Amino acid sequence: MSTSPTNPLLSVRNLAKHYTSGGGWLGGASHLVKAIDDISFDIAPREIVGLVGESGSGKSTTGRVVLRLEEPTGGEIRFDGHDITTLPARELKAFRRQMQVVFQDPYAALNPRMTVGDFVAEPLIVHGLVSSRSERSDRVAALFKQVGLDPRFMTRYPHEFSGGQRQRVNIARAVAMRPRLIIADEPITALDVSIQAQIINLFQDLQQELGMAYLFIAHDLSMVRYLCHRVAVMLRGRLVEIAPTEAIFSDPRHPYTRSLLSAIPIPNPAIERARRPLAFDYETQKPAPDAVLTEVSPGHFVLI
Amino acid sequence: MAPLLEVRNLTVAFDTPGGTVHAVNDVSYALNEGETLGIVGESGSGKSVHVLAMCGLIPRPPGRIVAGEVLFQGRDLLTLPERALRDIRGGQIGFVFQDPMTSLNPVLTVERQLVELIRRHTKLDARAARARAIELLEIVRIPDAARRIGQYPHQFSGGMRQRVMIAIGVACRPKLLIADEATTALDVTVQAQILDMVKDLKREFGTTVIWITHDMGVVAGIADTIQVMYGGRIMERGPVDAIFADPRSAYSWGLLQSLPTAERRAEGRLHQIPGSPPDLYKPAVGDPFAPRNVFATPRCQLEMPPLRQAEGSVPGHLVAAWYDLPAALKARRETVA
Numbered sequence: 001m002s003t004s005p006t007n008p009l010l011s012v013r014n015l016a017k018h019y020t021s022g023g024g025w026l027g028g029a030s031h032l033v034k035a036i037d038d039i040s041f042d043i044a045p046r047e048i049v050g051l052v053g054e055s056g057s058g059k060s061t062t063g064r065v066v067l068r069l070e071e072p073t074g075g076e077i078r079f080d081g082h083d084i085t086t087l088p089a090r091e092l093k094a095f096r097r098q099m100q101v102v103f104q105d106p107y108a109a110l111n112p113r114m115t116v117g118d119f120v121a122e123p124l125i126v127h128g129l130v131s132s133r134s135e136r137s138d139r140v141a142a143l144f145k146q147v148g149l150d151p152r153f154m155t156r157y158p159h160e161f162s163g164g165q166r167q168r169v170n171i172a173r174a175v176a177m178r179p180r181l182i183i184a185d186e187p188i189t190a191l192d193v194s195i196q197a198q199i200i201n202l203f204q205d206l207q208q209e210l211g212m213a214y215l216f217i218a219h220d221l222s223m224v225r226y227l228c229h230r231v232a233v234m235l236r237g238r239l240v241e242i243a244p245t246e247a248i249f250s251d252p253r254h255p256y257t258r259s260l261l262s263a264i265p266i267p268n269p270a271i272e273r274a275r276r277p278l279a280f281d282y283e284t285q286k287p288a289p290d291a292v293l294t295e296v297s298p299g300h301f302v303l304i
Numbered sequence: 305m306a307p308l309l310e311v312r313n314l315t316v317a318f319d320t321p322g323g324t325v326h327a328v329n330d331v332s333y334a335l336n337e338g339e340t341l342g343i344v345g346e347s348g349s350g351k352s353v354h355v356l357a358m359c360g361l362i363p364r365p366p367g368r369i370v371a372g373e374v375l376f377q378g379r380d381l382l383t384l385p386e387r388a389l390r391d392i393r394g395g396q397i398g399f400v401f402q403d404p405m406t407s408l409n410p411v412l413t414v415e416r417q418l419v420e421l422i423r424r425h426t427k428l429d430a431r432a433a434r435a436r437a438i439e440l441l442e443i444v445r446i447p448d449a450a451r452r453i454g455q456y457p458h459q460f461s462g463g464m465r466q467r468v469m470i471a472i473g474v475a476c477r478p479k480l481l482i483a484d485e486a487t488t489a490l491d492v493t494v495q496a497q498i499l500d501m502v503k504d505l506k507r508e509f510g511t512t513v514i515w516i517t518h519d520m521g522v523v524a525g526i527a528d529t530i531q532v533m534y535g536g537r538i539m540e541r542g543p544v545d546a547i548f549a550d551p552r553s554a555y556s557w558g559l560l561q562s563l564p565t566a567e568r569r570a571e572g573r574l575h576q577i578p579g580s581p582p583d584l585y586k587p588a589v590g591d592p593f594a595p596r597n598v599f600a601t602p603r604c605q606l607e608m609p610p611l612r613q614a615e616g617s618v619p620g621h622l623v624a625a626w627y628d629l630p631a632a633l634k635a636r637r638e639t640v641a
Contacts, residue, residue: 054494055491192346194558195346195580198578200564201576219491219492222563226574259493260492263493264521265524266521267563271524277500280493
């Protein structure tokens with residue numbers, strides 16, 4: 001399902017993460033949980049792909065498995081043409097530099113005992129990208145400016161920052177490695193509304209300046225529509241639809257996608273009062289076990 | 305007709321080791337029977353703390369009611385003994401909070417929690433109370449309610465737990481339902497069902513609702529009146545259509561502008577409110593939004609503007625601003641053009 005003339009930066013094929021639940025020493029029946037199942041998609045260089053779905057749909061697991069923070073139980077992950085699915089840690093390190101992550105909770109990701117400057121510099125040191133103290137300081141100062149933070153704040157600690165500033169620190173650390181792909185897992189969910197637009201603009205600016213691609217995992221669908229080039233929709237571990245953003249929003253094909261989009265509140269009283277969300281009943285409308293992603297119009301795939 | 309709820313000059317502070325947090329500053333408003341008030345604001349706006357404070361739900365200390373009156377059906381909740389207040393909470397005033405896991409008792413079945421509540425606030429016997437509890441779970445659309453009522457909170461999914469919370473919130477047919485970010489943690493599909501259900505409750509029982517959220521889209525559909533709060537103060541308040549079509553506070557305007565609408569997509573950039581939320585340890589002398597407001601006048605920094613009728617708008621559209629937002633926006637458009 002190539003959607004771009006260039007070679008994909010990230011290519012995921014039939015990715016699965018299954019685990020058995022129950023069946024411990026108490027002797028209960030164990031059963032197989034398919035956290036994600038048969039997930040296939042590509043991300044082109046400089047492309048922003050949104051990954052949406054309800055909580056528990058497997059969107060965060062997909063991100064974690066792609067980063068190999070969790071091991072897949074099936075399928076293949078290719079980064080820039082290299083199969084990294086089973087690469088041992090030592091060899092994975094070179095690819096880790098190129099794939100960075102930004103999490104939802106900007107505070108939990110930070111080390112409270114480390115100055116934010118040291119926190120941003122840490123990966124540069126680990127990967128041997130700076131040779132002297134002054135070079136390190138210059139690089140961190142430049143990164144701070146790039147994410148809209150005053151470089152004088154480098155010597156401060158995380159608790160001295162607001163949520164939005166902390167997320168900027170996390171973003172600075174992620175871009176320090178000059179990655180080619182950032183996996184952003186609900187990066188604005190925990191932020192105040194007046195700050196969310198700032199961070200989205202920052203993501204957009206950095207993408208344009210540095211030419212990175214993003215996998216943007218989110219549940220705010222209007223923000224996804226604004227930011228992303230393509231959108232993938234997950235339902236209980238399966239990818240049910242993937243298409244260019246406007247195609248998803250103007251012509252959703254899967255009944256779950258339709259239901260999801262119809263549920264987005266519209267900040268306009270007249271429209272919102274009249275809005276009637278479409279119901280989706282999983283038991284009667286769930287995808288068949290042998291359903292496959294099928295191209296229904298150019299670049300628009302639906303699980304049928 | 306007297307309003308169902310009248311908040312007068314409510315001021316709440318928290319004494320913490322880091323200093324005094326001025327959480328709610330001189331908040332006054334009235335709510336009529338059957339009305340749905342949407343309160344919008346971000347963390348630190350005072351939107352949640354003020355409703356907790358008026359129902360005696362903040363820990364004291366460190367919390368402290370500095371001043372004010374909260375008249376509910378004519379009685380001042382702030383001077384009622386705890387016992388009387390407990391009778392009102394869960395009875396005439398129902399609550400639904402964001403996180404059901406912290407509000408539900410994990411070691412008691414849903415049946416036990418619902419039946420106890422119903423029996424405390426009504427004259428129903430155990431059997432009738434149980435029947436009523438099952439009926440409530442059916443109203444909030446929990447499938448197989450008669451069986452599931454015997455389960456513990458952890459046996460329900462997040463969305464189902466939130467429905468249980470709403471069942472508890474409306475169990476005694478409250479006159480006033482206060483929902484604080486009740487659907488924020490839920491998926492949009494579940495949120496849509498819950499909003500639908502609240503509309504049904506309003507229709508059926510004429511319930512008065514305070515819906516607290518940061519989501520402008522949510523309140524657009526259910527609120528009659530919107531109240532925008534910032535830095536512990538009311539910045540703007542008025543009929544929902546007026547607030548969306550003709551905002552007069554630079555903060556409400558900024559929030560609406562920052563939404564990723566079709567126009568923003570065409571522009572390719574979101575409007576962003578500069579700066580960070582206010583430091584509540586050091587409350588502003590003047591308008592708390594002034595440091596982030598590009599339209600602020602010198603007076604905004606020095607003196608808090610009163611909440612008063614917005615000139616040229618519908619009656620009841622109130623704004624706290626020294627600047628004239630429509631004029632400032634017009635001037636800006638002319639400079640650009």
